[in-house]
Amino acid sequence: VPNLYIRVRAHADEHAADVIIAGHHTNIAYRGLDGTRLEGAYDSPEAVAADAKDAHDQVVSALNLDAIIAFAEHGSIDAARDALERQLELNDAISREGLEHAWGAEVGRTLLGSRASDPSCRARARAAAGSDARMSGCAMPVVIVCGSGNQGITACLPVLEYATELGVDGDRLLRALALSDLVSIHVKSYIGALSAFCGAVCAACGAGAAVCWMSGGTPAQVGATIVNTLGNVGGIVCDGAKSSCAAKISAAVDAAILGRDMAMAGRSFHAGEGLVQDTIEETIASMGYVGRVGMKPTDVEILNIMIGKTDVM
Incomplete structure (x- = not known):
């Protein structure tokens, strides 16, 4: 099938x-x-598969990191303004709900209770808290990215938290969020609609790229942030929507912030180290191939375990 x-x-x-x-x-x-x-x-x-491939090819041909950064810096965001503002408003609201009440495994509340003075920890907590609530049945609406509420939350909340930390607001915040969303879509487009590859990693790449950009990072540093994130947590397994998604989001955002810090310090992973390739676009494509093709049998085996079809002992 x-x-x-x-x-x-x-x-x-x-x-x-x-x-x-x-x-x-x-x-x-x-x-x-x-x-x-x-x-x-x-x-x-x-x-449907043929149509999906055509759509994928169109997205891949239209999107690349240079074009995304150019749009974030100079393009007109008027057509996207309402959607971006709605993403900030709704995803911020469910994150606050997750921090204020005991939803799921309370990953966000745990993080915030440990190091509330650390902006990187707050960014992780804000994203995780939104997932805590959403994965545990909270009926508040969420603006999705790549068809996923968790990815919409992950692409948004770290950007919002760092914007507050850096004093970024108005159109620059909206442009940073657009950059995050587009990078998330770009990375995810290579993986496809369904994979055992955790989509939160794609969204964390977007968030890390946007945080780097807001911090004054160059296009090369923004690209290095994405490479560093994929080289670290690319391939986290997706085993369905549940409370542990919040922890995976936290881990992915943590990797993205580390990736940003490395990039800003002029450090990154290099071609030949695992799946990292010569360019950012080739690295995204190689990781996408693993998610789309290499992890297809992984998805089947995960499902077999979840429905009790496989004896793992």
């Missing part, structure tokens, strides 16, 4: 209905009642 495949069978009043979603989260590939296919227009998983 395709990498993304969901089949639901429901029974009621001596009838059985089947629905299959395949290839993409919103693609209904089959509807049946009592074993008979219902009429309708269905996209085959193969067609």
Whole structure:
């Protein structure tokens, strides 16, 4: 079956209905009642996969770090202003909810209670707290990035926290958030809609890049921040949405801030060290290949363990 495949069978009043979603989260590939296919227009998983590849190729051809930084510095953000302001408002609100009340494993509250004077710890806490609440059933809305609330939170809250620390506001804050979102999308576009690769790492790359940019980092330093983050935590395993996502977000943001600190000091990981390649774009592509292709069987095995199909002993 395709990498993304969901089949639901429901029974009621001596009838059985089947629905299959395949290839993409919103693609209904089959509807049946009592074993008979219902009429309708269905996209085959193969067609959806082809469309997804076309969309991926368009994104990859349009996005690169130089273009993203150029847009953040000089492009018009008027068309995105409302969306960016809404992302700041809503994601800030659920983060505060996660810090004020006992949601999930309380990762954010734990971090804030340990080193509240440290801006890097506060950035981790703010992002983790939003996930604490969201993963534990909080009904407050979240602005997503790459189809994920956790990624929307991760791309946003560290930027907001460091903006406060650095005295950045107004349009410069919105431009930093746009940079974070676009870098997150750029990194994630190589991985695809579903992978065992934790998407919070992609969003943390965006947040780290934006924090570096707000700190006065050069394009080379912004790129080094992304490389340093991927070279550190690229490949964190995704085993579904649950309370530990907050801890993974904290770890990813921590790596991104370390990556920023290294880059600002003129230090970075170099080509030939693991998956790090000669350029930032090649490094993003190589990590994306591992997430998209290399971790495909990992995703299957994780699911088999979660549903009790595999005996791990």
